[in-house]
Amino acid sequence: MLDAPEVEELTPPVRTLMGPGPSDVHPRVLRAMGTPLVGHLDPTFIDLMDEVQELLRYAFQTENQWTIPISGTGSAAMEAAFANLVEPGDTVLVPTNGYFGYRMASMAERAGGSVVTVDAPWGKPLDPADVQDAFDTHQPDVFGFVHAETSTGVRQPNVSDLTAIAHAHDAFVIADTVTSLGGVELRVDAWDIDVAYSGGQKCLSCPPGASPLTLSDRAMDRVLSRENPVRSWYLDLSQLEGYWGDDRSYHHTAPITNVYALREALRLVAEEGIEARWNRHRRVAQSLVDGLADIGLERYADEEYWLPSLNTVSVPDHVDDGQIIDRLLNEYDLEIAGGLGDLAGDVFRIGCMGHSARPANVQYLLAALDDTLEIETPKTQ
Amino acid sequence: MLDAPEVEELTPPVRTLMGPGPSDVHPRVLRAMGTPLVGHLDPTFIDLMDEVQELLRYAFQTENQWTIPISGTGSAAMEAAFANLVEPGDTVLVPTNGYFGYRMASMAERAGGSVVTVDAPWGKPLDPADVQDAFDTHQPDVFGFVHAETSTGVRQPNVSDLTAIAHAHDAFVIADTVTSLGGVELRVDAWDIDVAYSGGQKCLSCPPGASPLTLSDRAMDRVLSRENPVRSWYLDLSQLEGYWGDDRSYHHTAPITNVYALREALRLVAEEGIEARWNRHRRVAQSLVDGLADIGLERYADEEYWLPSLNTVSVPDHVDDGQIIDRLLNEYDLEIAGGLGDLAGDVFRIGCMGHSARPANVQYLLAALDDTLEIETPKTQ
Structure with a gap:
């Protein structure tokens, strides 16, 4: 022994x-973390999941049905976005103007994608003209950009210009909103973003562990019509659909307490x-x-x-x-x-x-x- | 708006x-969840990570250096085991005597493995003779079995017999100990298990969100000498090595509060x-x-x-x-x-x-x- x-x-x-990040956690959110648990299939937890989805839609300013917390920290939500949207053989356009564009590249490659880049120096946002050139040259299927780059303190302006270029090329846009959701202007629907992900421990001031993700119906249709299964079982949105959608069937155990905390953090957003x-x-x-x-x-x-x-x-x-x-x-x-x-x-x-x-x-x-x-x-x- | x-x-x-699962959470663990956070790179959190690793080794009864909590619920630790151990082209042997063998199969396939099975009826454990036959027939590279099958209430006896068969064939053994760790006799080193994973919300009575995983040096050597990168960035142990190993370099944000809770749950195990x-x-x-x-x-x-x-x-x-x-x-x-x-x-x-x-x-x-x-x-x- x-x-x-x-x-x-x-x-x-x-x-x-x-x-x-993490930022200071609000006392009400800390208290929510200490709440005794119900089961992840308890009818009261199912109701609570609906509330969290509704509150998340408000924070993202979207009507997307597929708006859920992923059962992990921000990078899990990030990988859920890339792993589900990218199929082997897809071309994925990512930026080089900060740390998290490189992470996007690594995730896209592991999903089987071929990565191409649109360049800007660290500390500068992307120039829409450069994005246009990259689209004309590479015809990417998926375009990832960082709305709020934590490594450089740069906010990407002109988001609608970027999404317009991508959609003119029938591509899908994934936005990293880890450091903007709940703190910096972000309008997923008005800006025509297909997929956005975030973390709890930044502007939501929630302990990390359940991380926001939203997908448009068009993006979810793509996920549900994939030719190859998603390379991660844990992050496969076609299976998570069973749990967070109408069926409420068991996929994996949700991090119940983290969902409690996220709910309280999002209530504070709605109240303010x-x-x-x-x-x-x-x-x-x-x-x-x-x-x-x-x-x-x-x-x-x-x-x-x-x-x-x-x-x-x-x-x-x-x-x-x-x-x-x-x-x-x-x-x-x-x-x-x-x-x-x-x-x-x-x-x-x-x-x-x-x-x-x-x-x-x-x-x-x-x-x-x-x-x-x-x-x-x-x-x- | x-x-x-x-x-x-x-x-x-x-x-x-x-x-x-989840089981009732001990009041001390709930209190730990309400503790204000330090950063995931704070020197005091780094010390705390060492303590969690030491406590986890005790619960698993192992001296494995690579004993860490994975940043997700039990299925994330399960996928970390299969995604890291299995390379495209590997043959993976899994059981058919319960729900979680099928999950192993799905994860192994997504990692690029070819799945073969050893059969037993639902509600019965594996027979070592059948495992021997399956090894002789298929020569698998990786063998997964369920020590404590949550779907059937069956405990796999004779674990040492199973690992001996696998090691005589130079295969790696992955044990699902989700419903045994901290509640049912489990001796990772004495039973010669290469990789074991678990969840927090079963016999550890911890809210789900940080999930135990242990790997032998031999298993970790295999992970570190892979020909292809792990298909999940989030669960890639060669990168997590940087955070949980000597470097303490940033990979992803750990679920800090869940690590606090796991530490307290494991302290209760050590005290008892x-x-x-x-x-x-x-x-x-x-x-x-x-x-x-x-x-x-x-x-x-x-x-x-x-x-x-x-x-x-x-x-x-x-x-x-x-x-x-x-x-x-x-x-x-x-x-x-x-x-x-x-x-x-x-x-x-x-x-x-x-x-x-x-x-x-x-x-x-x-x-x-x-x-x-x-x-x-x-x-x-």
Whole structure:
């Protein structure tokens, strides 16, 4: 027999979460997580699933019937989108202007797709003219783009222009809305997006584990008429249809508690009103950006495509970003993040999402960052 | 703009969960779910991941380094096992004696494997002689079996005999331990199992969402030397190695709260002691079986391969199983389940798992079932 390990009672530090996610969870959502469970086939849970779908449609601003939480974190919803839409032999167009375009490429390839790219530098949005060129050259079947790029703090403007180009070529559009849903203007139906996915732990301020996905009827028709089965059983939407659709037949056990939490997080969205919530994020993030400028830190992304939920800030020349991040965490219990990929070392990433998008959090961050920057922090080479 | 839906505060009924899972969650685990989050790359979360791995090794009775929770419910851990171990062209041997063998087949095929079967009737375990024959005939690369079949209430005895046959043929063994881990004797190392997966919501009494998986070094070597990438990005263990291994590099956002809960559920296992816990499940389930016999309900599975955590009971001829199940739920807030697949209509499935494996739950169930059976319940045709 192996001996039983001795592990102490759970006592994590109380952090203020201003990084790229998770954000601070609202107390009502934490309480929902502590609710005793009913079974995943209990009639009361089935009713609750209907409510979650209705609330998700509101957050996405869509009437799509196929609007459900996927049983995993944001990347599971992302893979559900690509694994179901892409069949072997399909051409898939993805962007190269941030970390998550590369993840799209990897998922599309694993689904059997051939990947082609539309290029823009990290830190810039896609130019519709470049998307048009890529469509004319490659005639892709599926086009993925990132509405809110967490690695660069860039919001893709002109979404309707991109979807119009794709639909003129009979392609399907998949939008990464992980860092926009519930915090930044997003209109799935008005912008004619075919498929959008998100995560819970960003602007919805929900613990990760059940992740929003929406598909138009046209996209779902494509999934249901695939020639080859989806390469993941767990994420196969043609089977999930049985559980989330009219049949309510068993597919897999849903993460019941995470669905409780998502429901409560989405109730908070509905109570605040989605437009009021977008405005709050913009207003609070603007005060963050102004305050950062006051202490000598400049926003990295241009105003035109600024992403209020995720603010990239240039690291000053004389500053070691890792030291600042560690000091904020260790001395202030405050989480922010450094750059990813091409922007590693060049930017700080400061989230302003959901329940973290509050003046109190911003004021605390500005004070802590100001204090921390004043200490000399020579770059280690 | 779509209008905001009005959805009431979360108030699910308080059920007593004696079905095939979820089981009743221990109050300490529910409390852990309400803990404010730290980030998934926070150094304190990294330490906590080490603790969860150590606790999981104890529950599995293994020294396998690769012992982690997968970021999804039990079927995600199941698919992680098959998607990583099976490469296109591999032959995969699966059983036909229950619902979950068919799920193994579907997952193996989606991974590119060719499926062959070893047969036994629903409600019987595999016979090692049949497994030997299947190996001699098909020379499979991977062999999946179900240690604790939730659809039939059958425990596979002779596990060491099965693994010895497989290893004599240089095959890898994947064990479904969804309904045994933490409740029924399971010794991954002593029984020479290469890969085992489980769920949280059965004998661990944890809300579903982070699901145990363990792989031997030999199995992980196979994963790391694959010729083709795993067909799921989300479940690719060669990438998860970066997060759960020494690097601690970002792959995807872990379901932080579910990991908190799993840690607490596993602490309860360590405090009780794994052998004491197996004995408790056996003892409490025996009192359930005895009490069921007293009210005229016979256990379906033979004593020799009885599965204490999931008790199948024959539905008497004159009884409509669906009516009984509905009445227990609606009048007693008590969940049990009917049969699945070949056993639909023939059996009740009564769980006795984790925090639900208590005398109080058993006494309540017996009293409620006795009352319910006394009401005339003509079978609807």
